[in-house]
Amino acid sequence: MNTIKDVAERAGVSIATVSRVFNDSSSVKSKTRDLVLQTARELAYSPNILARGLMRKKTETIGVVLPDLSGEFFSEVIRGIDEVAARRGYHILLSSSHSRLDDMERLLRLMAQGRVDGLLLMAPQLRKDLLPLLSTTKLPLVLLESSLEGLDADSYYIDNFRGAYLVVQHLIEHGHRRIAVIMGPEDNFDARERHKGYQAALTEKDIPFDGELAFKGDFQKRSGYFGMKRILSLDDPPTAVFAANDDMAIGAMEAAKEAKKAIPEDIAIVGFDDIPISRYVSPRLTTVHMPIYEMVSRATERVINRIEEAETGEIEKRMLSAGLMVRQSCGCSY
Amino acid sequence: MNTIKDVAERAGVSIATVSRVFNDSSSVKSKTRDLVLQTARELAYSPNILARGLMRKKTETIGVVLPDLSGEFFSEVIRGIDEVAARRGYHILLSSSHSRLDDMERLLRLMAQGRVDGLLLMAPQLRKDLLPLLSTTKLPLVLLESSLEGLDADSYYIDNFRGAYLVVQHLIEHGHRRIAVIMGPEDNFDARERHKGYQAALTEKDIPFDGELAFKGDFQKRSGYFGMKRILSLDDPPTAVFAANDDMAIGAMEAAKEAKKAIPEDIAIVGFDDIPISRYVSPRLTTVHMPIYEMVSRATERVINRIEEAETGEIEKRMLSAGLMVRQSCGCSY
DNA sequence: TTGTAATATGAAAGCGCTTACATTATTAAT
DNA sequence: ATTAATAATGTAAGCGCTTTCATATTACAA
Numbered sequence: 019m020n021t022i023k024d025v026a027e028r029a030g031v032s033i034a035t036v037s038r039v040f041n042d043s044s045s046v047k048s049k050t051r052d053l054v055l056q057t058a059r060e061l062a063y064s065p066n067i068l069a070r071g072l073m074r075k076k077t078e079t080i081g082v083v084l085p086d087l088s089g090e091f092f093s094e095v096i097r098g099i100d101e102v103a104a105r106r107g108y109h110i111l112l113s114s115s116h117s118r119l120d121d122m123e124r125l126l127r128l129m130a131q132g133r134v135d136g137l138l139l140m141a142p143q144l145r146k147d148l149l150p151l152l153s154t155t156k157l158p159l160v161l162l163e164s165s166l167e168g169l170d171a172d173s174y175y176i177d178n179f180r181g182a183y184l185v186v187q188h189l190i191e192h193g194h195r196r197i198a199v200i201m202g203p204e205d206n207f208d209a210r211e212r213h214k215g216y217q218a219a220l221t222e223k224d225i226p227f228d229g230e231l232a233f234k235g236d237f238q239k240r241s242g243y244f245g246m247k248r249i250l251s252l253d254d255p256p257t258a259v260f261a262a263n264d265d266m267a268i269g270a271m272e273a274a275k276e277a278k279k280a281i282p283e284d285i286a287i288v289g290f291d292d293i294p295i296s297r298y299v300s301p302r303l304t305t306v307h308m309p310i311y312e313m314v315s316r317a318t319e320r321v322i323n324r325i326e327e328a329e330t331g332e333i334e335k336r337m338l339s340a341g342l343m344v345r346q347s348c349g350c351s352y
Numbered sequence: 353m354n355t356i357k358d359v360a361e362r363a364g365v366s367i368a369t370v371s372r373v374f375n376d377s378s379s380v381k382s383k384t385r386d387l388v389l390q391t392a393r394e395l396a397y398s399p400n401i402l403a404r405g406l407m408r409k410k411t412e413t414i415g416v417v418l419p420d421l422s423g424e425f426f427s428e429v430i431r432g433i434d435e436v437a438a439r440r441g442y443h444i445l446l447s448s449s450h451s452r453l454d455d456m457e458r459l460l461r462l463m464a465q466g467r468v469d470g471l472l473l474m475a476p477q478l479r480k481d482l483l484p485l486l487s488t489t490k491l492p493l494v495l496l497e498s499s500l501e502g503l504d505a506d507s508y509y510i511d512n513f514r515g516a517y518l519v520v521q522h523l524i525e526h527g528h529r530r531i532a533v534i535m536g537p538e539d540n541f542d543a544r545e546r547h548k549g550y551q552a553a554l555t556e557k558d559i560p561f562d563g564e565l566a567f568k569g570d571f572q573k574r575s576g577y578f579g580m581k582r583i584l585s586l587d588d589p590p591t592a593v594f595a596a597n598d599d600m601a602i603g604a605m606e607a608a609k610e611a612k613k614a615i616p617e618d619i620a621i622v623g624f625d626d627i628p629i630s631r632y633v634s635p636r637l638t639t640v641h642m643p644i645y646e647m648v649s650r651a652t653e654r655v656i657n658r659i660e661e662a663e664t665g666e667i668e669k670r671m672l673s674a675g676l677m678v679r680q681s682c683g684c685s686y
Numbered sequence: 687t688t689g690t691a692a693t694a695t696g697a698a699a700g701c702g703c704t705t706a707c708a709t710t711a712t713t714a715a716t
Numbered sequence: 717a718t719t720a721a722t723a724a725t726g727t728a729a730g731c732g733c734t735t736t737c738a739t740a741t742t743a744c745a746a
Binding site: 021022033034037047066068069070071072073074 | 731735742
């Protein structure tokens with residue numbers, strides 16, 4: 019690897035001049051500039067980013083911490099981040115916290131070592147313990163789908179509550195009264211909001227919440243599958259099921275099919291997320307669309323703007339609305 | 353951010369001692385070590401990774417360049433890489449080449465600036481133009497699903513040819529003679545191999561390859577959908593379709609359903625990849641399982657071993673075998 | 687020409703760290 | 717107690733760059 023010194027020597031100038039050329043800042047005679055550029059090309063030189071970062075305190079990298087990496091949801095998240103980061107000339111340092119808090123602490127620490135200029139953090143299970151850690155970091159920090167009272171950071175999230183409310187309301191409007199729910203992880207913020215939305219829709223129509231119809235899940239397909247098994251084995255099974263995400267809804271459909279139950283005739287199923295595959299299952303899944311791409315691209319723009327101090331103003335907490343996607347599995351639109 | 357100097361001053365030692373403590377290398381009296389550690393904790397100090405990297409010429413980061421980031425396939429790739437990287441104490445710098453070659457050149461250059469210690473590159477459309485660029489880099493480089501003659505780098509790939517051969521052979525064994533194919537992108541190595549496998553299976557059973565039954569696709573669902581539309585509009589439609597990946601197969605199933613064709617009775621459909629959702633579509637998709645996780649985790653181990661010079665030996669080019677997953681859409685196992 | 691301002695370049699410090707080498711403190715052996 | 721060997725610590729150079737400040741060059745007007 020050639021250094022600035024090699025280029026300087028070969029071009030017969032000082033390293034300062036070479037540096038100036040590569041930062042196209044101040045005055046360099048155009049003849050000199052060309053000479054330097056040419057020499058640099060010959061030596062396949064490009065500035066060492068570590069040395070540069072050491073001086074500038076910038077790495078053009080943003081750290082991304084996600085709770086998990088598998089599935090279409092995260093794939094969409096990553097794609098959105100990558101797209102705007104690339105456009106703005108930033109790299110992304112990706113890691114998963116594996117949904118474990120101590121892991122996250124380790125990650126955050128690492129990222130605060132000068133590796134990244136800003137942080138994009140998605141942690142639906144974010145807890146108070148991390149507050150001190152997060153607030154000592156003076157790195158620009160933007161939160162995704164994370165709720166943490168008392169932390170002054172830009173946050174972008176999706177209106178899970180209203181999304182769930184809408185889809186359950188839709189079910190009720192089409193005559194369902196007994197609606198089971200397969201819930202997400204208890205410590206997950208999204209999951210809790212969705213559950214509240216479910217309850218709110220019920221309450222609004224004077225349907226009492228029945229704990230017997232609420233089943234635990236973990237956002238994985240398997241848990242939807244087993245949840246449905248249990249639902250179907252009830253003495254008086256419900257006529258509809260709200261799965262707190264599409265993966266579980268798909269698992270639930272699977273279980274229903276095995277039990278030879280027709281969807282939506284015997285039992286309607288709705289999900290949440292609108293993952294790409296949800297329109298390809300049969301029957302097509304009625305669900306709630308999450309504007310993931312929109313959320314993450316805004317968040318990424320924001321963190322970069324903060325880094326570049328283009329935005330120094332108020333903290334922004336923005337909730338994006340999730341919309342109902344009526345398809346076939348709810349039984350109302352054939 | 354506190355520096356090593358701050359810690360040294362406060363602890364009343366020299367920066368060298370602090371450094372030693374954090375590199376648990378040579379001799380430091382345990383009393384001193386404790387003092388330093390304690391002070392560091394008080395100041396929330398952790399070594400600046402850029403400065404360290406500048407000296408050590410190491411960043412504990414591996415660069416990952418993928419052709420695309422969307423869909424379950426890449427999600428699985430990323431998960432696999434993240435898992436072993438995290439275990440081995442490495443970070444991952446992720447970027448997509450967006451399947452564009454010039455983009456890739458830019459990325460490779462950036463990564464060679466000392467940002468990463470090694471490179472994991474997936475480029476099914478890798479072309480000769482990049483050869484010089486790749487070979488000048490003296491960074492450890494490991495290729496995934498990329499074929500490039502003349503480039504001496506460890507490579508891991510999946511036996512696409514044999515996978516396709518197997519699934520098409522399976523179709524033939526169950527009586528199909530007219531088997532259409534929806535192909536992947538022409539410049540994609542995987543796609544070409546799968547197509548060859550398809551042809552080989554045909555040839556072996558003395559079925560001539562019929563260009564009329566070969567349709568272009570691009571690995572996206574849409575193209576499977578439209579491919580199937582065209583297949584069904586043929587005067588004498590085939591009895592089976594081999595889609596070169598699952599996404600297209602699912603699109604094709606969609607088109608078949610719309611045309612009220614029963615799968616597999618009217619037309620059998622098989623795919624390739626075994627993406628998680630393939631077992632949840634209806635009927636369940638018969639496909640070829642790709643040992644993605646296995647491939648990427650091996651590749652990641654390898655690149656890290658190279659970085660750490662634990663492996664300095666021969667270049668390894670390893671092909672992992674893809675296995676047939678017989679489910680329902682081929683019509684043989686109900 | 688000469689002087690002056692503007693422009694172009696170089697010298698050198700320093701970013702935060704590691705590490706070879708020099709120095710000092712400690713221990714063990716005589 | 718004295719010395720040699722060993723262990724612990726400090727000093728200082730330098731990784732590759734940016735940037736301030738000083739110096740040299742150039743351009744232009746008088």
